[in-house]
């Protein structure tokens with residue numbers, strides 16, 4: 001397990017990462033979410049040992065992480081690690097060897113990944129000759145080529161089309177199935193919601209929410225949706241009801257308590273058929289806005 005404990009990093013007067021703690025558990029996809037400048041990249045660089053923290057530590061299996069352990073991680077930096085002007089295969093093989101693979105192992109692994117991406121014919125081409133999406137897929141290949149024990153990926157899905165996202169997710173899932181912890185940052189909340197097991201939300205350098213996606217979605221106030229066959233305007237005057245949205249026979253509300261919920265249900269039924277009545281699962285983007293505002 002990868003643990004981030006009380007990491008703090010200052011740049012002059014700015015505390016970019018402020019006492020940040022969270023874990024990335026084996027076999028879990030953990031999404032690292034936060035607005036621009038929230039401190040995600042700075043945290044990831046500290047995890048990888050590329051930046052020294054002012055305070056705090058990074059643990060691997062309960063012990064301070066070592067250079068040797070870090071060398072077995074796959075990392076995709078924000079600025080991307082591969083050189084645009086160099087041939088793809090040469091770079092992937094070099095990276096594989098850097099991670100301890102033999103040249104033939106690295107060649108085989110690189111070839112297999114490129115074949116898998118449908119880029120088997122392009123291995124001798126310079127990276128920059130590929131489309132941006134394909135370049136991104138090769139950057140992800142570079143992070144996974146040496147069978148990493150942990151993955152730290154800075155915006156890996158940025159710029160990928162939905163099919164490529166699914167393809168990369170399938171590739172990364174092969175690692176989580178083998179109990180590899182995967183941390184990736186993203187601005188795309190819909191994607192994080194769909195792909196992640198756990199999520200860490202960072203705002204202004206601090207963790208503001210952390211946990212399984214499902215439980216975060218249930219956190220905060222519960223919204224109820226009501227659909228009947230007549231106008232629901234009467235809800236506005238009903239005690240214990242906060243109307244969030246009302247459109248004729250359909251409404252989204254928050255009840256003060258169960259008594260208010262049951263009273264509204266009874267009244268709605270008295271007024272006519274009730275077609276839908278129940279709590280709604282809110283999109284993560286809603287929760288995110290609520291937590292970070």
Ligand SMILES: Nc1ncnc2c1ncn2[C@@H]1O[C@H](COP(=O)(O)OP(=O)(O)OP(=O)(O)O)[C@@H](O)[C@H]1O
Pocket residue numbers: 011014016034035036037038039040041042043
């Ligand atoms: N080398 C640096 N010197 C000074 N300030 C920096 C440096 N690197 C980052 N910062 C500042 O630290 C804060 C956190 O930056 P960081 O890049 O970690 O955020 P982020 O969450 O990755 O943002 P984004 O999503 O925009 O990439 C920002 O205010 C940024 O301007």
